[in-house]
Amino acid sequence: MKAIVVEFHDIAPEVRHFLFEVPEVAQLHFKPGQFVSFNETLNGKKITRPYSIVSLPQGNRFELCLNLVQGGVFTPHLFELQPGDSIETSAPLGFFVIRDPAKEAVFIATGTGIAPFRAMAPDYLSHPHANQLTLLFGVRLEHTIYYRGDFEALARKHPNFRFWPTLSRPVPSQGSSAWTGRTGHVQAHLLEAIGERRDVDIYICGLKAMVDDVRAILKGLGFDRKQIIFEKYD
Numbered sequence: 001m002k003a004i005v006v007e008f009h010d011i012a013p014e015v016r017h018f019l020f021e022v023p024e025v026a027q028l029h030f031k032p033g034q035f036v037s038f039n040e041t042l043n044g045k046k047i048t049r050p051y052s053i054v055s056l057p058q059g060n061r062f063e064l065c066l067n068l069v070q071g072g073v074f075t076p077h078l079f080e081l082q083p084g085d086s087i088e089t090s091a092p093l094g095f096f097v098i099r100d101p102a103k104e105a106v107f108i109a110t111g112t113g114i115a116p117f118r119a120m121a122p123d124y125l126s127h128p129h130a131n132q133l134t135l136l137f138g139v140r141l142e143h144t145i146y147y148r149g150d151f152e153a154l155a156r157k158h159p160n161f162r163f164w165p166t167l168s169r170p171v172p173s174q175g176s177s178a179w180t181g182r183t184g185h186v187q188a189h190l191l192e193a194i195g196e197r198r199d200v201d202i203y204i205c206g207l208k209a210m211v212d213d214v215r216a217i218l219k220g221l222g223f224d225r226k227q228i229i230f231e232k233y234d
């Protein structure tokens, strides 16, 4: 299938939010948390890269959040795309989706690992029997808390949703007052998010080092493998 760029805007330095449309279908079916695989031939080589969908199903449109990897093979090409340009894509794929919204859940993300959770959080909370959901989101600086407004609005609407951004470099951004929220890595707030409870599903998304570290902590706490659902970006 071909996906056409409808529009894009930058949400942080080197992080771009895209809206795509797939003209050949009326409805793009997917579960929140799934990804599309983009394919392109660059310098005679076929390149495939998966990207998590950051939006809920909405006709034949889908949204992505892309991080420019300096020196990367594919992302510099994606950052050249302009409205009207097209790219070859797979249908949505993947198993990183909500297992049971009636069960308490903790979502853990760093950086663009937030992407699937922007769709999965409203999906979880819209369920009539939704339990408690905590989103622990680690970034370096305050202005890189991607989709902060969306998650804060969701937390205002749903008392069973806790949005916990944490900054690893809590220096005041220009024009804003000092950060009074959580600091340090997501790992430092894991125990507080889980408490004494063990009947909790943990969803983790981000780069390998963080995902493996969090999984090791959870195993040490006695979590079963089946309760730990993860997506590694590298």
Ligand SMILES: Cc1cc2nc3c(=O)[nH]c(=O)nc-3n(C[C@H](O)[C@H](O)[C@H](O)COP(=O)(O)OP(=O)(O)OC[C@H]3O[C@@H](n4cnc5c(N)ncnc54)[C@H](O)[C@@H]3O)c2cc1C
Pocket (backbone or CB within 6 Å): 035, 049, 050, 051, 052, 053, 064, 065, 066, 067, 068, 069, 071, 072, 073, 074, 075, 076, 112, 115, 116, 231, 232, 233, 234
């Ligand atoms: C299921 C899945 C979903 C993904 N969803 C997203 C998404 O929503 N948004 C997104 O920006 N990326 C996402 N990725 C990562 C994406 O597929 C590419 O790996 C990334 O865009 C880098 O491609 P590249 O060709 O530019 O870099 P490459 O030339 O392949 O170099 C990648 C190297 O850059 C480093 N790196 C730095 N930042 C990243 C990063 N964010 N992801 C991967 N590697 C990184 C890694 O160390 C890696 O070795 C996802 C990956 C998977 C497996």
